[in-house]
Amino acid sequence: MKALVCTEPLRLEFEQRPDPSAEPGQAILRIRRIGVCGTDLHAYDGTQPYFSYPRILGHELSADIVDIEPGRGFEPGETVTFLPYLNCGQCVACRRGKSNCCVQMQVIGVHVDGGMAEYIRVPVDKLVKSRGLGHDALAMVEPLAIGAHAARIAAIVPGERVLVVGAGPIGMAIMEAAQLQDGEVIALDTQASRLEICRRDGRASYVVNSSNGNVMEHLQEITSGEMPTAVFDATGNLRAIEAGLQYVAHGGRYVLVGLQKAPFAFSHPEFHKRETCLMSSRNATREDFDNVIDAIASGKTEPLTMITHRTEFRDAAAKFPFWLDPVSGVLKAMIHND
């Protein structure tokens, strides 16, 4: 099979690899869509922490089943997505139902080879039914589930003000999930174009551009001086993470979703006086996948509006440098493998 391999930073090459062969408990899938994530772009440009090369990228996938053992509830030809998180099932986190933060976590497309290839072999117990969703929507389930997980563990209360810092795909996924929990969403970003998409698609009740004016003043105005009781960082940017604490209401929580490799620092008095609950949110679980698919199937979430760019698999390598450039305006690029 043909695979697109990231051989070293800034280098993607098509390679001929052996077709995956059937093994007990595993399904062979033909990849149909590959969503391009910030993680893929950072792996490509060499800024992803703890990344090793060569690696086949791609973890936001939809596919058709080619081969699967009978009696597992799936049929050849069926369209699926899957959880790309290979957890051990035995560690302290797995035993407590937190498979998303397994001690031995291996994410497909990050720690092990992923879906920028014609075929992939995945454990049958990671497969997720399409429930009538098409290939595009199914490839959007994973990034939406990342946001759904963050909003779920933050336990948004109806009517509470939720600030999402960073209006990229993961930030937008958090916004949608917070709205489904009846939170009142404020979107904060430096890019007017992304905020405009949030407004256009109704993902946020308020948008604040941090390049214009004083963010604190805007937030105080929106919240009648109280500030948001749940703040999410979806930037992974060190300065944004450190600045975010001041936006948290007293008694509120601060959830870090974006990943930053450097240590961060907070003023302890600022942290303490709020009795801040600081959380991080990693990956997602099957429950989050199910919730997202429910939301899409019932029309509460429209995932396709985030797709700004499309390309064929054979052209994907050439597009990566362009997608890295903010001028491209890329929100979600989708690779087709038809």
Ligand SMILES: [Zn+2]
């Ligand atoms: Zn991703």
Ligand SMILES: [Zn+2]
């Ligand atoms: Zn585990």
